Every structure is written in structure tokens, then in C-alpha cells.
Amino acid sequence: MCLLRVNHAGGPDWAAVGVLLRSGKVLLIKRVERDGDPWSGHVAFPGGRWRPGEDLLGTAVREIEEEVSIQVTDVAGALPPFSPGNAPWLKVVPFIFTGWVGEPRPNPREVREARWVGRDELREITWGGEAAFETGGWIIWGLTYRILKKLIDCGLF
Template identity: 65%
Template sequence: MGVLLDRGRILLIRRVSREGDPWSGQVAFPGGRWREGEDLLQTAVREVEEEVGVRPTGLVGVMAPQSPKNAPWLKVVPFVFDRWEGEVRPNPREVAEARWVAREELAEEEWMGRYAYVAGSWVIWGLTFRILKALVDCGLF
């Protein structure tokens, strides 16, 4: 997973809706599946490039692996970047929309019995909320 930071903003995507995808239509960070022969950094860079058209170059750090509550066997490793090459252009096969969200836009609220951030019409919950909350809490975002 690639977390892109830009002067007090963070890039979030809304995933394309797909039947059978448990995270279909959800707000997330760009990212995806590891391929054999890659290390995890290569996976993060490739997936960000495939999903939003930019190639991350400025690695700030790597967060601890986490798992979605509905897939505890799945390990997600967030790589945080503050530089990249190219302009954000969502891949319409994977990303319905991409938005830069400022810290000031986030309102923490209870949503369906869980804590979430709301940014305009987007509800950021689950694993994405937990990663974003960790970035806010440590002062990186």
C-alpha cells in the first residue's frame, strides 16, 4: 500500500465497485497484491503507479503490518511517500475517484457503530481509518 503525503494533504481513492470484492466502492489508499519476485516496496510502488499513475520516489517510512478485521490472514504494509513522479490520473478499471484530502477536512465521527473519518461525502473507516488515525496521532499527517 502506498500512502502519499503532499503539504498537509493525503491521497485517498474510492475503489471501483465490483461484485465479489469485499472492499468494493470503499475509500482506501492505493495498493494491492504482492507478486512473486517483488519485495514489498516494489509492490507498493507498482500498485500506486497502476492505480493512480504516479511513481513514488520519496520514502518517508514503513508502518507496521496490519490486517482488515474481515480478513485477519491478510497483511497490509503501508509505505509512506512524500515525493513521486507524474500527475495523479486514476486508472478507471480500479479507481472510481482519487482525491487529495487535507487534515482539516477530516471529522472523526461514529459511523454504523464504529469510529470513522468523514471528509465531504466520503466515509473513511476500517483499516483505512486505522492507518490514517495512526498518521494523525503521530503527527505525520
């Protein structure tokens, strides 16, 4: 089973990302480069850390709105949690969204660029000794790569 229930409570060692699916494409962002940010400049899904007072679905919804100015309306479910290689204690839940209002408008403090990417645009490569995708000059590796592979394996993307 690929999709799980969507009511994860969250906590200090949790985060959520939003996987927005539209017509065979997924929304990816390129994060701005900032000192002290372990994911600076990476290709990712919109998302971030849990905050007290919200559940993880609320975290994903808030982060999507903050990073790309989209208000989500329909959630299909969530994938099981993943952990980044550079923060194995952190659990990241990807929420799958199939409805929203608006088009991506990157918040320049957090997101340099946002793109809709189709599965057919992803080229498998090896990058830094690891499996990765390349698309339009972007390298997708690590956690984002693993989430995309899970979406493909589950037939969701």
C-alpha cells in the same frame, strides 16, 4: 517508534499500500464497485496484494502506478503492518512516500476517484457502530481509518 525499515520481503498473505503525503494532505482513492471484491467502493490508499518476485515496497510502487499513474521517488519509511477486519490473516504494510512524479490519474478499472485530503477536512463520526471519518461525502472506516489515525498519532499527518 512509528516508521520502520522499508525492506519487507512479503509473501502470499501480505499486501502494501502507498501513503502519499503532500503539503499536509494525503492521497485517498475511492475504489470502483465490483462483484466479488470485498473492498468494492471503499475509500482507501492505493495498494494491493504482493506478487511473487517483488518485495512489499515494490508492491506499493507497482500498485500506485497501476491505480493512479504516479511514479514514486522518495520513501520515508513504513508503518507496522495492519490487518483488515474482514481478512485478519492478511498483513498490510503502509509505505510513506514524500516524492513522486505526476498527478493522480485514476485507472477506471480500479479507481473511481482520487482526492488529496487534508487533516482539517476529516470529521470524526460513528458509522455502523464504528469510529470513522467523513470528508466531502466519503466515509473512511476500517483499515484506512486506522492507518490515518496512526499517521495522526505519529505526527506524520
